[in-house]
Amino acid sequence: MRDFHVHSNYSDGEFLRSMVRAAESAGLEGVGVADHCNVATREHHASMRSVYGFNLDLTYERRRRGIDRLREEFDLAIYDAVEMDYDLRDEAAIETFLAEAGFDYAIGSVHDIGGRNVQVSSNFSAMSEAERDAVVDDYFDQLVALVESELFEIAAHVDLLERTPPLRGRATDDHYRRVAQAFAESRTIPEINAGRALSDAGIVHPSDRLLSLLREYDVAVTVGTDSHQPTEIPNRVDFLAEFVAETGLEPVSPDGLER
Template sequence: MYDYHLHSNYSDGDFLRAMVAAAASAGLSGVGVADHCMVVSTDWARESRRELGFNLDTTYERRREAIESLREEFDLRVFDAAEVDYEPGHEAEIRAFLADADFDYAVGSVHALDGANVHATGHFEGMSESRRRELVERYFEKLESLVASELFEIAAHADLIERNPALRGFATREQYERVADAFASSRTVPEVNAGRVRSEYGRFHPTTEFFEVLRERGVEFTLGSDAHAPDEVGPLAAELRAFVADSGLDPVTLAV
């Protein structure tokens, strides 16, 4: 099994060596170190880079050297990847960076909504329901644009809004169908993401309804634990294995 999405200390995860060692102990055949990376020139991205220290755009070459050493040490494939924030209208910036960086593959994600992180419950919880529904629609518009751009091999956690209690439950089947149609026409594939399966959220991305809509369109999936700590890797790999067995999913293996 390949886990194409976990993080290291080159963004907001634990030490790179510890994450790869945990993946090897979990019996994975391959693991993708897909650290957060922001290259778009928006106010939100610049502020997030400063405050969160997401500097992979300047440190990826150093990380690549470390990954090459770890490939020699551990008996699994270690992919040099990045989770890159997407913003409509900034495709040229992202494309130029990815061409220069030449990662094994890129994961695209939408984290910014209304000038805030999608996770920021406090930013959204005081809004009217109609405003929150508008923002959920905006989230799916961005996701649809991400998929259509074909900048990325993988689209991360395709319904990230479900992690936020203030935005959870507002997605519609029509939104799912629009995004599913975009995936069906794109080289970009979504992932089954287990990043919050052991928290109060308690579900995979995408939700069961969204997953079934995507499968109706013949959309394929990769797998990603979205693990940030070594002790998460093994349990989340087990959760993903169980999901694959229960759903009959045949995950994609990237040609990298």
């Protein structure tokens, strides 16, 4: 069992050593530290970089030295990864950064539509039904563009909208089929993400509807706990192990890593 999606203090998680120690204690064979990064220069994203520290483009070399030290100390594979915020307008900047940084793998994710974080309900509560549907359309346009860009080994929480009550349940089978088709034609693979699986919401990404279509299109999947705290890792690892056993899934490693 390997967890390809945890965060550390190099973005919005806990100390790097604490996260790796928790991964080892949970019995993992490997853990991927994939801190957030945003390379957009627009005002909203510049604010996110400043407030939340989503600036791994400035700190990845220092984090890499820390990972190298931990590799000597801990008996598990530790992957040097990144979770990039994706926007079609930023493709050139993302491609340049990833080529320069040389991570073990890169995760792509869509968090914002029109400058609004899709996980914040208040951003959409005053919208009309038609406006909310337009946000959902835009989200899946961006997600498909992410997959088609071939910039990333993994796509994170590919139906993130389900976390947000004003947007939940608005995705259609046409949206999901379009995403599944894009994955079937790409090297990018979606993850089974447990970031909200043990919360009150009980949400697993992807949803049953989308997961069914991914299986119909014979799309491989990987796994990630999306943990930000050491205490989150053990329970989420156990959940994922049970989930893949019950569903009969056989998760794979990202391209270029040992299977």
